[in-house]
Amino acid sequence: MAEFWNTLWRWISGILGVTCLSLIIILGILLNNTFHQETIKSTSPAEPSTQFQEGTDCYFCQERWIGSMCNCYFVSSDLETWEESRNFCASNNSTLLQMDNRDELACI
Known part of the structure; x- marks a missing residue:
């Protein structure tokens, strides 16, 4: 049993x-x-355009974004917290740009 x-x-x-x-x-x-x-x-x-810029290996940036050296930048004058900015970047499949000094801004 x-x-x-x-x-x-x-x-x-x-x-x-x-x-x-x-x-x-x-x-x-x-x-x-x-x-x-x-x-x-x-x-x-936030998907990038599938069209290349003429004469380069870079894609076109989205509307309202600035292209520089095959990178796209979004410059905003809105006053937002770091968290709100990070969430905006995440929703656009991007990351926040961290600059160490104002001279780096001249490259954009």
């Missing part, structure tokens, strides 16, 4: 293990699809 209960518990633990693994895989797929769709929505307006 003891062997029957051992076999039964092995089957039950095996079934529960497979069920748990299946749920984890399904959750991973759902989270991946949700994250991927949100990323596409947030970065789609």
